Amino acid sequence: MRYYFILLILVIGQTLKAQSELTFGFLPEIAVSHRWAEKWRVSGQLESMQQSFVNRNQERLEGYKYIRTDATSLLTYQLSPNWGIGLGGLARFENGDFVFRSIQQVTFNKRSSSLRFGHRLRTDQTFEPQSDIRLRLRYRFSLEIPLQGQTLNDGEFYTLWSAEQIGIYQTRELDWEQRLSGVLGYYINSNHKVEFGLDYRLDKFLDNPGRHRAWTMLNYYLNL
């Protein structure tokens, strides 16, 4: 498992070294969800983005800066043991402005004898002051691997890898964002789990040198 992490750090490190601008920071998240009536689940997430530094050509441009806090809520319905749909919204407070995003998603999760695969197709629409609506189409593939045995049990570690492609349309312009993340998770029990890892994001690379951002993630999931 540690080899995956070393590889991820090396790949990200090499990519960032070769590029002009790098942002590094922290992205802690708390996600609380509650299931009722077997098929319905409501969730709330709180995520805070904090920049540690911005470098360009190994020169420090900016230091620590609080960027934003996102509060997201989703209502999901389980169509079958594998398929689910969801609707929700995100409220963001950034530079004194209030930003709202509406979210729609379809998920398909499947497990093999030891792995779990997750597919998520999501569309969202972002409304922010003095800007045109921003439309995004996102697809994310996730793979969860237990690290102690064939299945994940209480008190065991796992690793979760995700790759996401995001198409963005705003003011008649298209952009494309790519995300990769790898976390080490600890499954405390069916109510609690924690994850720690890295989230790498690349965008604005279609017409520009690209913006590279890497976030240290600390996620806590609570199922009530």
Next chain:
Amino acid sequence: MKYTFFLFLFSSTFIFAQNDKIEAEQRIKKTEVPANSIAWLSASFSNLKKVKWYSETTSQIKSIEAKFKWNQINYSVEFSEDGSIEDVEIGRKLSELTKTTQESLTASFRQFEKFKLSKIQEQWTSDTGDKLSQALINNDPSLITIKYEVEFTAIIEGSYSLWEGLFDGNGILLSKRKVKLRATDNLDY
């Protein structure tokens, strides 16, 4: 003040953890496996390589499981805690079963609404370990009892879920249980 909140959150975590029923499977080393289990496996499967050993605790009952691939087929062999053989499970596709069994199981599956087959394991059991071993060596199922452990999704008793059913060779459902799936919050959000 905020530290008090986090302290409460994490204390509650461990209180919940202690109250939960323990149902776990863990990888173990070959040196931790009873010698009679290793001997039975070596006698029943020739040239066996890459066996993964697991310790399983279900409702406070401990068992030992060996998982491996033999002649391109997935096997799972379960032993009691003292190392005595309990059963052998063989991964099968529906099309690999005899035509009669296929027909019996398929007819039985029709009783379930929105049935979708996920996995079949052929379960070999016998009253003695020797008979089971002979059945494997000679590939002679006449010596043993065969049942089918089937994992499937279907609507049963109003619940559209993943189920595990045990069927006999005639397709009669002997028992069933709902498979508890872990929350997919870290895959969905």
